[in-house]
Amino acid sequence: MARIPAAAVAASGLIGGYATARFTKKRPLGGVVLGVAGVVAARQWRExxxxxxxxxxxxxxxGGFAGSHPLAKKVGAWPAVFGVAGGVGLASWALADRRGGVR
Structure with a gap:
């Protein structure tokens, strides 16, 4: 069975965590989304x-999660989240997924 690339999981976790927190107005719920995606991605990276x-x-x-906060003050929340999600996704692809880690 094919698995979702870790790059997509990580980027989706950052975007989904922010979106969940923003639209539900429940920051802890956004943290759960962020955390679950991070654990799933980390397992894939390790494997x-x-x-x-x-x-x-x-x-x-x-670092992307933490860095998006001060970046948001300069460029806005959504651009900051998309920027760090793209950076983490690219790093994941370059260091793990590109190696053929997606089965």
Whole structure:
């Protein structure tokens, strides 16, 4: 069975977490979406690219989440979220998914 690329899972987690928090007005619920997607992506990264790469991509995922907040003050919330999601997705593709990790 084919799995969803980790890049798509990670990017969707960042976008979906923000969207959930914004539209439900329940930040903890957005955190759940963000967290679940992060765990799923991290498992795939570890399976495909190993522990060190998984740790680096997980740090990028969390850093993207944290970094989107100050970035949002300069460019707006949605552009910030899409920007960091794109960056994390690209890093995931380059370091894990591109290697043929999608089965």
């Amino acid at each position: 495909v690219a190993g522990g060190k790469t998984a740790a680096a991509l997980s740090a990028a995922y969390l």
